[in-house]
Amino acid sequence: MQKNRMIIACLLVSISTATATLAADKDNRQTLTLSEAQRSHVLEEMRALLSGTRDILAAxxxxxxxxxxxxxxxxxxxxxxKAEDHLKSVLPKEFMQLGMSLHQDFDQIAADAESKKDPKLTLRQLSDAMTKCVACHDAYQIQTTSLLSQPVQAKEQGHHHQH
Ligand code: HEC
Known part of the structure; x- marks a missing residue:
């Protein structure tokens, strides 16, 4: 009985280790193929989300x-x-929904900060909202149509020379 339990425990550990290794080796995120302008718009919005979140924490x-x-x-x-209309047609529905629901969270955070003035509540709302950043980043990556035609150059740009 005791021995069987040990074996099962060992099996579970090795299975989860193997899964973690696979996940680290391969980028399994779904690829969104956007134009340079669309990608730049999405990433600009992302940087605004990051700096805005930082500002909220400082406040x-x-x-x-x-x-x-x-x-x-x-x-x-x-x-x-402001600009999501022209992206709606190219981004998957799930992606748009996750994004919209995150924006709604920030509206709620703004409203409650004003009316309830409860920092602990805001912190809880912010950490809940940020599970959406994490979920989306786990699921998607962006590729541009121009990068598709220059795979070699793209690789070399990421290469660090050793001196
Ligand atoms: C609906 C999906 C989605 C949500 C929600 C989301 N992101 Fe992103 N974000 C992305 C994608 C896709 C990329 C590009 C990733 C890639 O190509 O590797 C990205 C990239 C970024 C980048 C890099 C920007 C750059 O200039 O390279 C930052 C910073 C970022 N996100 C911050 C955030 C923060 C902070 C939140 C939450 C407050 C958030 N994102 C929520 C999809 C999302």
């Missing part, structure tokens, strides 16, 4: 709930409506 650390709201607002649905 939280200073107990400045008015600034939390001010920094969260531009990351809300307003951000999405």
């Amino acid at each position: 939280l650390a200073a107990d400045d709930m008015a600034s939390v709201s001010r920094y969260a607002r531009p990351l809300g649905l307003g951000m999405a409506h």
